[in-house]
Amino acid sequence: MIKVSVFYASGDGKHFDIGYYCDKHMPMVQRLCGAALKSMAVEQGLSGMAAGSAAPFMAMGHLYFESLNAFQASFGLHVKEIVSDVPNYTNIQPVIQISQVKI
């Protein structure tokens, strides 16, 4: 299984609409990817390790696929539509990582 993580880093002047992301953007990604998208997850940053410290990321979104091929054959076909929705919920340039799920 692979995990595609999208990180939205905190910073001055940055904003992120978590409601739009959860209610509109991620369901759109689910619809476009179809059954190839095995599951997804969203988190909103609360803090760093110490209570009250700044969270490195305002939000993170995660998409799980069986393989890189399954990712590229689904998400890969809809990148333009997915990316064009980003300005509707944030002004943060996301950082993306593809990982192998170990546990």
Add this chain to the structure above:
Amino acid sequence: MIKVSVFYASGDGKHFDIGYYCDKHMPMVQRLCGAALKSMAVEQGLSGMAAGSAAPFMAMGHLYFESLNAFQASFGLHVKEIVSDVPNYTNIQPVIQISQVKI
């Protein structure tokens, strides 16, 4: 539910023993935290969005707790023992984020 994510950033001269992390470190964290730790996850970085690009993080570990209080009352009591194990698998200074699970 909250998620405690531990990020191990890639970089020159950095190393990370994913076998030790999965087979020794994370089971130790599970044992120390007990039932307060609802689940955990580990990923190993493969790439960025583009095939062949560098992964921002060599590895990530995630711990799920019902609440901040549950985290502090379990993990919080064992921080010293957990942190003292880090040099056994990596020379990377981890970055930690506590997040609210939204999806």
